[in-house]
Amino acid sequence: MGVKYREFVEKIVICGSGVCLEEKDIKDGLFPVSDLDEAANILVPQTPQKLRELVGFTFFRAPLVAWLPSCLLLDFIN
Numbered sequence: 679m680g681v682k683y684r685e686f687v688e689k690i691v692i693c694g695s696g697v698c699l700e701e702k703d704i705k706d707g708l709f710p711v712s713d714l715d716e717a718a719n720i721l722v723p724q725t726p727q728k729l730r731e732l733v734g735f736t737f738f739r740a741p742l743v744a745w746l747p748s749c750l751l752l753d754f755i756n
Contacts, residue, residue, distance in 0.1 A: 701713070701714065720732060720735070723755060724755065725752075725755075726748035726751035726752055726755070727748075729743070729751050729754070729755060730743050730744055730751070
């Protein structure tokens, strides 16, 4: 996106992007999970509780997603 919109972007910083995660990275301890399926379960939540868990991992001070009703979170997931 930075290349596509150069006039709007001054700098780009990518930290710990999970996009290129491979089995070797998991074995080396880059991401503390046992396999890619477990990583996908964390990074692509399928339930409101898993979405709350992901938000908790993502932010230092997580937004009040715990207070949102599960029906709204499920709509977001879908």
